[in-house]
Each structure stands twice: as structure tokens, then as C-alpha cells.
Amino acid sequence: MLLSKFSHQSRLTSVLALALFLSLGNPGFTADLSEDEVSLRFQEVPLGTRVVLEFTARPGYQVQKLSDRVVVSLQGSYKSVPFKSKNFDEPIVQRFKLDRNSRQTELLFFTGPQFVSVSSFEMNGPFRLILDFHKRSEAAPVLGAGTPTPAQSGGALETPPLPPTRQEPQPAPEAGEGGIPIPTKEPGLQLVVVDAGHGGVEMGARGPSGLLEKDVTLDVAKRIQAGLIKRLGVRVILTRESDKQVSLDDRTALANHEQADLFLSIHVNASAAVKARGAETYFLSYQATDDEARALAALENNTIGVESPPGSQALGMVLWDLAQSQYLAESSKLAEAIQQNLNQLLRIESRGVKQAPFKVLMGATMPAVLVEIGFITNSEEEDRLKDSSYRERIAQAIVDSVAAFKEQVGKQLGPR
Amino acid sequence: MRLSPRVVLLAAVGISALLIALALLWQLDSRRAASPPPAATPQQASSPATPALSRNPAPTEEGNQREVTLFFQSPDSDDLVPEVRKIFLTETITDQARQTVKELISGPESRLVATIPPGTELREIYLTRDGTAFVDFSRIFVDRHPGGSSGEIATVFSLVDTLSFNFPEIRRIKILVEGEERSTLKEHLDLTRAYVADMSMVSRTEGR
Numbered sequence: 001m002l003l004s005k006f007s008h009q010s011r012l013t014s015v016l017a018l019a020l021f022l023s024l025g026n027p028g029f030t031a032d033l034s035e036d037e038v039s040l041r042f043q044e045v046p047l048g049t050r051v052v053l054e055f056t057a058r059p060g061y062q063v064q065k066l067s068d069r070v071v072v073s074l075q076g077s078y079k080s081v082p083f084k085s086k087n088f089d090e091p092i093v094q095r096f097k098l099d100r101n102s103r104q105t106e107l108l109f110f111t112g113p114q115f116v117s118v119s120s121f122e123m124n125g126p127f128r129l130i131l132d133f134h135k136r137s138e139a140a141p142v143l144g145a146g147t148p149t150p151a152q153s154g155g156a157l158e159t160p161p162l163p164p165t166r167q168e169p170q171p172a173p174e175a176g177e178g179g180i181p182i183p184t185k186e187p188g189l190q191l192v193v194v195d196a197g198h199g200g201v202e203m204g205a206r207g208p209s210g211l212l213e214k215d216v217t218l219d220v221a222k223r224i225q226a227g228l229i230k231r232l233g234v235r236v237i238l239t240r241e242s243d244k245q246v247s248l249d250d251r252t253a254l255a256n257h258e259q260a261d262l263f264l265s266i267h268v269n270a271s272a273a274v275k276a277r278g279a280e281t282y283f284l285s286y287q288a289t290d291d292e293a294r295a296l297a298a299l300e301n302n303t304i305g306v307e308s309p310p311g312s313q314a315l316g317m318v319l320w321d322l323a324q325s326q327y328l329a330e331s332s333k334l335a336e337a338i339q340q341n342l343n344q345l346l347r348i349e350s351r352g353v354k355q356a357p358f359k360v361l362m363g364a365t366m367p368a369v370l371v372e373i374g375f376i377t378n379s380e381e382e383d384r385l386k387d388s389s390y391r392e393r394i395a396q397a398i399v400d401s402v403a404a405f406k407e408q409v410g411k412q413l414g415p416r
Numbered sequence: 417m418r419l420s421p422r423v424v425l426l427a428a429v430g431i432s433a434l435l436i437a438l439a440l441l442w443q444l445d446s447r448r449a450a451s452p453p454p455a456a457t458p459q460q461a462s463s464p465a466t467p468a469l470s471r472n473p474a475p476t477e478e479g480n481q482r483e484v485t486l487f488f489q490s491p492d493s494d495d496l497v498p499e500v501r502k503i504f505l506t507e508t509i510t511d512q513a514r515q516t517v518k519e520l521i522s523g524p525e526s527r528l529v530a531t532i533p534p535g536t537e538l539r540e541i542y543l544t545r546d547g548t549a550f551v552d553f554s555r556i557f558v559d560r561h562p563g564g565s566s567g568e569i570a571t572v573f574s575l576v577d578t579l580s581f582n583f584p585e586i587r588r589i590k591i592l593v594e595g596e597e598r599s600t601l602k603e604h605l606d607l608t609r610a611y612v613a614d615m616s617m618v619s620r621t622e623g624r
Binding site: 058061062063064065070117118119120121122124127197198202204205206213248267268269270271272273275276280282354356357358359360362370372375376377 | 491562599600618
């Protein structure tokens with residue numbers, strides 16, 4: 001409420017000021033600005049790089065992510081200020097360049113090795129398009145006091161830092177529960193919760209010939225369980241062992257209660273586009289909730305014209321205020337490992353790691369991913385998913401990925 | 417009554433400033449109805465609108481219609497692809513949004529893929545003063561939804577991007593089903609939150 005009032009007011013004053021300026025300096029009553037301008041601001045934020053594009057009026061635009069760049073296409077001819085191209089030599093956004101003709105303008109942001117994904121949102125008063133370039137696996141900012149720093153990075157970008165609770169070697173919870181008020185656990189990968197998606201009346205997706213997602217997920221989850229026990233000797237708990245309904249909250253609560261080290265949610269994908277095929281691995285996205293968006297908006301409004309935004313730290317606090325937030329770096333690492341193995345197995349390169357605000361991942365206090373092992377709505381993939389040896393290969397690919405992830409976690413804790 | 421040249425000049429500057437301010441306001445907010453009254457009675461979406469009100473015409477659009485851009489799913493990728501429709505330039509943004517969502521439900525005219533299950537009814541759209549649109553669908557929205565992460569993402573962002581793109585006054589969208597909040601659509605995306613547009617899913621290769 002406050003915000004909308006504020007932005008409305010500031011817009012009105014700026015419009016009036018502009019009108020006065022024009023009427024004094026320009027006798028020709030040309031309300032139409034001959035050349036449109038977009039002003040650029042780059043900010044480092046905890047999640048990566050934020051680019052704010054400010055316009056005098058809302059443009060027709062589209063944002064597209066290509067393999068080596070993010071392209072913002074604007075309808076009409078724009079010039080950019082303060083520069084029309086620039087080399088940053090930064091690992092997230094490397095270079096900016098503007099291309100235009102009389103009808104269209106393209107803002108090209110060439111991305112670097114640390115870049116993972118881009119998200120955008122709009123703000124009004126004046127109109128701004130905000131692009132967030134998310135960075136790859138890095139130390140996630142941790143809320144509250146005693147924020148740990150990625151101490152033993154030793155130049156190894158590959159190694160994700162672990163949350164502080166994991167860093168004190170202690171007896172397993174079962175061993176001495178009687179005398180220890182706060183359960184502590186051994187470091188490393190000890191316990192994995194495997195979540196078989198859907199179940200009971202929640203049947204999930206259905207294939208054209210009638211195969212049900214909930215049956216496939218249960219079978220694959222059991223195969224992953226067997227594989228993890230055999231290969232890694234870890235404990236594995238399933239969120240359901242039969243065809244029954246389990247609420248999403250209960251699934252995560254189980255993993256939290258058991259202090260699991262990993263949460264793997266197994267699903268089968270569906271789409272109205274029946275040709276869609278291949279596997280996808282998701283971890284939780286950063287898209288701001290309503291309140292967060294408001295806080296962001298307030299911050300954005302405050303930072304107009306300011307060189308270094310004083311509120312950038314608070315921004316991080318707001319954005320990361322989710323149980324899963326501390327574990328996103330590790331979740332992303334695990335998701336990449338799984339996706340790589342599944343792409344290899346399915347020989348499909350076009351699909352990758354994605355992020356979305358999935359309910360089942362939100363409350364998890366450990367690295368958590370959701371794997372869509374294939375499209376049940378694609379009749380070819382449905383047929384393959386009926387084949388138990390195919391399901392076994394999928395499960396093994398996921399077990400291999402967890403093994404690779406475990407190795408990384410072990411290395412991280414080794415020196416302690 | 418005599419006026420000094422100075423007063424005349426001042427008045428001229430003042431009036432021109434006002435005129436230009438109005439013109440610019442039109443340009444900036446060409447499609448904005450200045451804060452629609454909260455208790456606006458919903459109009460029949462299908463009935464041709466009365467000629468557009470004076471404070472709400474879009475200079476680029478003719479007659480009592482305007483163009484809106486709908487985002488459907490690409491048959492070949494996860495992209496959302498634009499398709500243009502005409503709706504009636506009715507009095508309230510809420511009503512224009514209603515027409516737009518109904519067009520989205522009707523599905524694409526080209527080879528694109530519909531993102532909302534056919535047969536879904538739009539029960540109502542409410543727009544709050546802070547720019548949140550509550551979009552209330554009938555039960556079929558859930559019952560006939562294919563599910564899956566990709567399916568849910570396509571549905572939610574086709575709706576969210578469509579409304580945000582066409583109506584600057586809609587800043588975030590919250591989905592309701594049969595008048596009530598739902599935890600998820602089919603156990604994937606969190607529907608307790610309001611969503612803001614994510615234009616990174618929109619392809620620039622087709623349409624328009």
C-alpha cells in the first residue's frame with residue numbers, strides 16, 4: 001500500500017517535472033520523445049549480478065536466455081546510458097553490448113562460467129525491468145550472527161561449503177541420545193531420504209496408455225534406495241513404501257526430523273506439449289514472494305541514483321529467508337551431477353538444471369532436489385518407463401550422481 | 417479585464433505544461449485506468465463495451481478494441497510464445513483482464529499448445545489496490561491438469577506473464593480454485609504465494 005502510493009507520487013512528480021522542462025525548452029509541443037533511452041545499472045547482490053534497466057515508459061520487450069548470452073529485445077530504437085558496450089571481465093556477466101536498428105533494439109549480456117540462470121521482474125514508477133543473473137554454486141549467505149565464511153575454499157570452487165552444524169564430529173544420534181539434549185550427527189553423507197512423488201488418490205501424471213506416475217516413482221525410489229545402500233552403505237528412508245497419500249509437508253518434515261543429509265524427490269514429468277521428452281532436475285528458485293518483492297521494490301526505489309546500494313545486505317536477508325536457502329549451493333551441485341548423468345543415459349542434451357518454487361523443497365533443511373526422470377505424456381517415454389530394466393538404469397544414474405556428490409562432501413570435511 | 421503580458425506568458429507556460437503532462441500520462445499509462453474503484457460492478461465480458469471512457473483510451477488502438485498478447489506453450493520446447501488477440505476496451509482493467517484470461521483458456525489459434533485445461537471456467541478476477549490480481553478458476557483447472565513440473569510451470573507462467581505483460585497495473589498474480597487458496601496445483605509449484613512475471617521463458621522467435 002505504502003509502496004504503491006509512493007511510486008505513484010514519484011511518477012507523477014517526475015512526469016510533471018519533465019513536462020515543465022519540455023514546455024520551457026521545447027516550444028514545439030512534441031510530447032513524443034524522439035529517441036528512447038534505457039539507463040543501465042549493475043549491482044552485485046548475494047545471488048549474483050543484478051541489472052536494472054530503467055525506461056521512461058514501459059517498452060515492448062522479451063527476455064531470452066541463449067547458450068552464451070541473455071538477450072533483451074526491445075521494440076523500437078533505444079540508446080543505452082551510461083555506455084553502449086562494456087567489458088566487465090566478470091564470471092557472471094562478462095560483456096554488455098547494444099545492437100539496434102530503427103525497429104528493434106537488442107541488449108546483449110554475454111554470460112560467463114559462473115552464470116546459471118536469469119530471472120526478471122518489473123517495477124513501476126519509473127518503469128524498470130530488473131534482471132537477476134544467478135551465479136553457480138557458491139557460498140550461500142547464512143542468516144543471523146556467526147555467519148560462516150567459506151574458510152577452506154583453497155581455490156577449489158567446486159567444493160560447496162557446509163552449514164556449520166555439520167562441522168562438529170559427534171556420535172550418531174542413536175548412540176547416546178539419553179544424555180545429549182541436542183542431537184548431533186556425524187559429518188558426511190549418512191542418511192538420504194528418497195521421496196516417491198505423489199501416491200494414493202494423488203496419482204500424479206498419467207501416460208497416454210494409462211501408466212501412472214505414482215507407480216513409477218515408487219518403483220524407482222525403491223531401486224534408488226537399494227542402490228544407495230549397496231553402493232555407499234548409507235541409511236536410506238523412503239517417504240512412502242506403498243501406494244498411499246502423504247502430504248508434501250510430511251515428506252519434508254520426515255527428512256528434517258531424521259536429520260537427513262540429502263532429500264531426493266523422484267517424479268515423472270508431464271506436459272500438454274506431447275512431444276516434450278527428457279529428464280529435468282530442479283532445485284528451489286529464488287523468485288521473491290509477495291512480501292519479499294515489496295521489500296525489493298522499496299530497496300530498488302531507494303537506490304536510484306546511488307552509486308553503491310547501501311541496502312544490499314538487507315536485500316540478501318530478505319531473499320534468502322527460507323529454510324532451504326542455506327543449502328541452495330549444495331542443492332545446485334547435486335542437481336547438476338544428476339542432470340549430467342541422466343542426459344548421458346537418455347542421450348538428450350537439451351534439458352538442464354532448473355529452478356522453481358516447489359512446495360516439497362521449501363522446508364527442507366538439507367540439500368534437496370526434485371528429479372523428473374522423463375515425460376509420461378510422451379508415448380515413447382511412457383513405453384520405456386514401463387520397462388523395469390530402464391527404470392533400473394535411471395535409478396543407477398541417480399545413485400552414481402549421489403556417490404559423486406558424497407565424494408565432494410567427504411573432501412570438504414576431510415581436513416577437520 | 418486587463419492582463420499583463422507577464423501573466424499571459426505565465427498562464428501559457430502553465431497550460432502547456434499541463435497539456436503535456438496529460439499527454440505524457442496518456443503515453444506512459446496508455447492502458448491504465450486510474451485506480452479502478454474497488455467496488456466496481458463486474459461487466460459481462462462478452463458484451464461489447466460502451467465506447468471507451470475518455471480517461472482510458474489508448475492512442476495507438478482504434479475503436480473500442482485493443483490488442484493483448486497471450487503467451488502459449490511452444491510445441492517444441494518449454495518456451496512461451498506470444499499470440500495476439502483483440503479484446504474490448506471495457507471500462508475496468510479487471511474486466512479487460514477477465515477477457516484476456518478467457519482468451520487464454522480458449523487456447524491458441526496457431527500450432528501452439530494450450531496451457532489451461534479446456535473446460536476450465538474463470539470464476540472471477542479481483543484486483544486489489546496494491547496490484548495483486550486474484551484469478552479464481554473452477555475445479556477443472558486442477559482436475560484436468562496434466563501435472564508434472566513442466567506442465568505446472570507452463571500453466572502458471574503463461575497466465576502470470578500474460579496478465580503482467582498486458583496490464584502494467586497488475587504486478588503479481590495469485591491463483592485460487594473454487595474461491596479458495598490451494599497449496600499447489602498438482603503437488604509441485606507453491607500456489608500460496610503470488611507470482612510475478614518471469615519473461616525469461618518467453619521466446620522471441622515467433623509471433624507478433
